[in-house]
Every structure is written in structure tokens, then in C-alpha cells.
Amino acid sequence: MSKFKQQFLAGPYLIWIVGFIILPMLMIVYYAFTNADGGFTFEYITATFASETNRKAMILSLQLGLICTGICLVLSYPLAMILNNMQIKNQSFIVFIFMLPMWMNFMLRILAWKLLLSKNGVFNSILTSLGFERINIINTPAAVVLGMVYDFLPFMLLPIYNSMTRIRKDWIEAAKDLGAGSITIFFKIIVPLTVSGIISGIVMVFVPSLTSFAISQVLGGGQVLLIGNVIEQDFMQGMQWNAGSGLSFVLMIFVIASMALVNLFDKDGEGTAIW
Amino acid sequence: MKKRMLCCVLSAAMLVSMTACGSSNDSGSNKTGETITVLNYGKYYDEDALKQFEEETGITVKYEEYESPEEMYTKYKAGSIDYDVICSSEYMVQKLIEEGEVLEMDFPSMENYGNLDASILELSATYDSNHTYSVPFFYGTLGLLYDTTKVDAATVSSWDCLWNPAYKDEIIMENSVRDTFAPALISLGYSLNETNEDHLREALDILKKQKDDGIVYAYYVDETADAMIGEEAAIALCYSGEAALAMEENENLSYAIPKEGSNLWIDSWFVPKTCQNKDAVMKFLNFTCRDDIAEKNFEYVLYSSPINSVVENMDDVYKNDPSICPSNESVSNCEIYVSLSDEDAAKYSTLWQELLSY
Known part of the structure; x- marks a missing residue:
């Protein structure tokens, strides 16, 4: 009886999953492997790499994704260490402050960046009034990377911070007792013990930055075409559902591959804790 | 059990309030019981003019709005509401004409049809050669x-x-x-x-x-x-x-x-297949083409109006502004x-x- 009840309670969620996750995915797969007349084809899958437009967009997405991930890692690792070593009673409050921006709609924050960076925007008015040169990075890939880093930084910071809090202080003390210098401690203890956090951080920043299209649309002024923008255009403007689905399908494989990578390293499920 | 009762009461209350909303529009003065459902772009028809139409003819207007032609297409195709008359961009009108969704009407016989600018009608012939499918509203x-x-x-x-x-x-x-x-x-x-x-x-x-x-x-x-x-x-x-x-x-x-x-571009009125009351629609479009109503709508929307008298009586500020009143020469080049x-x-x-x- 109790087992039946449990299954019964899972019912609504099951309907949700089937209706809004599994069925749409199957539809994408269907569209990806058929042409406009409904016949089977590999054309749209191979087009991901064969068409020059797609290849360029893919390479640019990978580039910007990697740069963004790198910057996030370089910024968050020291930050996580500082946070972890702070002698404050209520550490969770500090973490809360870093989480706070995430509670605002991300599009709103990106639009704010657009206002800050635009030609006659806040930054440039301050710079020119102080007699400096303007910075013209709006509508360039640099602005897109900036927006991505700003948006995705917490996804890198939190898993690394989580894994750091699990390193017991007495291990470090023991290492010091045995004569290890701080560099040795960092490379032999801290880094190996935070690898799982780093990997999940990397994936959680890399995947959304690879697939993002809204940030590049707003901060790139339509001039930075990422693979996400190509898909969006295929669906919204060109009515080429098959081509768009083909690209989505290939991109999904990339994402699943990176998720598998996380599972390999992240056995404690730290990374998924904040999703 | 108590909860179920509460549920019933609440949903009943909701139903009542919903029907109340629906019927509040029917309080016209000399209503005939006739109703037309109009679908138009957002903020594209003066509300006072709509009220005036209801008072003059006794026909109740159910007015709905949309943002983009694609949204209109989806709304119309969904088929949950039978629209009587729709205004949209020329390429969407053409698409619907080609799909056989648009009814042929005898627009040129309308009393106020002569108010329309001949040069705009000529341009509209690219998608509506006999002027039987559409009536220009703004361009x-x-x-x-x-x-x-x-x-x-x-x-x-x-x-x-x-x-x-x-x-x-x-x-x-x-x-x-x-x-x-x-x-x-x-x-x-x-x-x-x-x-x-x-x-x-x-x-x-x-x-x-x-x-x-x-x-x-x-x-x-x-x-x-x-x-x-x-x-x-x-x-x-x-x-x-x-x-x-x-x-x-x-x-x-x-x-x-x-x-x-x-x-x-020309935004035009057309009568879709779902139309229930062609006579009332003809009255509505004739009303829309009337000089004083076109004037009202022009002042409300401030787009170029295809009604001759609106252009003639326009302030010079508007007349000299090519975004509101393009010259005949530039229009004929378009x-x-x-x-x-x-x-x-x-x-x-x-x-x-x-x-x-x-």
C-alpha cells in the first residue's frame, strides 16, 4: 500500500518529465534526423561541421566558453580560499552575499551591463569627464565574455568553496608538523582535494557559456554569432526547424559528455548541490 | 471533505467572476445583440472611436490585441476564438490569402472606400490585385x-x-x-x-x-x-x-x-474565414475609413494614414515630417x-x- 502511495505521489512529476522534458527531446531528435519533407537524413547533423557559418559559430562559442571558464577559475579559486580562511563566525552570510546577484533576473543584469558599457554609457561618461580615452568594447566578443563571467562566476565559486570547506584543518596542521611548506600544502593537499569542485565548476560555467545566446545578443549587438544564436535564428527567424534541431542535438551531445565528465570526478554530488 | 467543499466554493466564485468580466462589455446604449471580434496590433485603434462605433451602430466590439504578425498567426490558427476582422502586416495578409484563410468581400462598394489614397491602393495590389481581400489602415x-x-x-x-x-x-x-x-x-x-x-x-x-x-x-x-x-x-x-x-x-x-x-509596408484589415457577421464587419470597416474616425486614429497612432482627408488637414509639422507623411515621390519609388x-x-x-x- 505504502509503495503504491509513493508511486502515486510521484505521478505529477512523472507527467511533468514526460510531457515537458522527454517528449520535447524526442521531437528535437526527430527533427534533427529528418528533412523538411519528413524523410530521414544526416544532412543537418553533418551541417554542424560542414557549413562554414556553423563551424565559425561553433569555434567562436568554444573559444569564448573556454576564455570565460578560465577567467572564472582564476577569479574564484583565490576567492574561495580567502572566504574559507576568513575568521568570521557567520561564513554563510558572506556566501549569501555572493549568491545575492543570482537572485535577480540575469537578463536584467545583462541589460544593465549594456547601459554601463555603451558608447555614451556610464563608464564612458566617467572616463571622458576624467580626461581618459573611451573604452569601446560594447558589441565585441570582449563584452560578451565580460557578461558571461559576471553571470556565471557563482557557478564556479560555490562548488570550489564547498569542496574547500571539507578539508579538515588538522590535515593541514599535520602537514605543517611534518615540515611541509605552504606551497607543498597547496599543491599536495588543497588542490587534489578540491579537484571535484574545480571540475564541476568548470562544467557548470562552460556548458551555459557554450550554449548561451541571450548574452551575446544583448552585449554583442548582433555582431557576435554564437552557436546558440544560430539555433535561435533557425527557429525564430528562418523557420528552419530541422537545421536548428540538428545543431541542438549535436550541442546536447557536448553537454551530456561534460556531465559524464563531472560524474567521473564528482562522486559526492557537490556540484549539483546548488542547481 | 471540508477542503473539497472549499475547493468547490472557490472555483464557483471564480466562474462567477469570470462571466461577470465577460458580460461587462455588453452595456451599450442601443445594443442590437450583434457582436464582432476584432484583432489588432497593440495600441493601434483609438478607444474613443471604438466606443463611438458601438454607440452609433449598437454592435458590440470585442477588441483583442497582439504584438507581432507571427503571434497573430499563431493566435488565429489556434482557432479558440472566431475572429471577425483582423489587421496585420501585408506579408502576413498575403500569406493568409495564399493559404485560403481570407474571405473575398466587396470592399470597393463601401461608402467611404473613396476616401482611400489611390497610390497606396495601387501598391497594395501586389498582394491583393482586385482589392477584395484587404483594406489599408496605416502604412x-x-x-x-x-x-x-x-x-x-x-x-x-x-x-x-x-x-x-x-x-x-x-x-x-x-x-x-x-x-x-x-x-x-x-x-x-x-x-x-x-x-x-x-x-x-x-x-x-x-x-x-x-x-x-x-x-x-x-x-x-x-x-x-x-x-x-x-x-x-x-x-x-x-x-x-x-x-x-x-x-x-x-x-x-x-x-x-x-x-x-x-x-x-501597409497594415491592412482582412476578414478571416472564421467571420460570423460579415455585415457588421463591413459597417466597422466603413466606419474606420470615415474621415473623422481616420483623423482620430491618426492622432492616436501617428503613423502615415492612407485616408486622403487626414493628409490634407494635417498640421504642417506633420506634413513636413517624412516619417509621418512621406512625399508622393518617395512612396512611388517604394x-x-x-x-x-x-x-x-x-x-x-x-x-x-x-x-x-x-
């Missing part, structure tokens, strides 16, 4: 919105300015394929509805060059007006309606239609977009992505 052009402190009027009288390296990082193009290809095709002497791949490639090449030379500041759609008000760029390719909005906010802005010609076949649309889309990724 406008694609042109150049420019900052008079940075650019003079002579410069924007030709599309060539869009390729002038002097305006490096100062030009905003449209983030939509046909609008951005339009100036390139016109400059090369081709039609806006060109489908020849070689000709389209030539247009793509000069657009690539424009991007390569760093002339393009951005490809915007809705952001164009804001960016021009903020004086971020010198020249923007945009529609007359958007230009008029921007010009109200910043007096340094002005609008021009280059002499080589441009695109002209071309209307013809809706593309799926194959040609895909061709355009591919070229567009090639340009953006360039």
Missing part, C-alpha cells in the same frame, strides 16, 4: 533615422552613406534579414524581392564589406530607437514608426527616405515585400547567418 516606410548634429540631410538622401567609411562604428543596421538586405539590393539596382542567388550574393558581399570596415555599430531591432535617442550612433536603418517615436524623445534626430527608393517561398526564405536565412558570423 509606413523603411528609411534612415539620423542625428542632425553628425550628419546632414544631403548625406542621407542616398543609401550610399551606409557604406561610407567616415561613419566607422556609427551605423546601426536592422537585425532582420530582409530589412538589412534591402539597402544593399537597392544600391545594386535589384528588387527587394530578389531571389536570384547570384544577385543576393552580391548584396551579401557589400554587406560583408560594410561589417569588415567596422562601419556597423550593431544590428538592432527594438533597441534602435533607444540607441539613437542616447546618441550612440549617427545613422540607423529603421522603420518610420520607430523613427517617429525616437524623434519625439530627441529633437536632434530626423528621418529620411533615400532617393533610390525603399520598402513600404516597393512592397512579397512573402517568400520556404525555399527562398531558407536561402535568405543562410546568407544572413553567413553575414552575422563573418
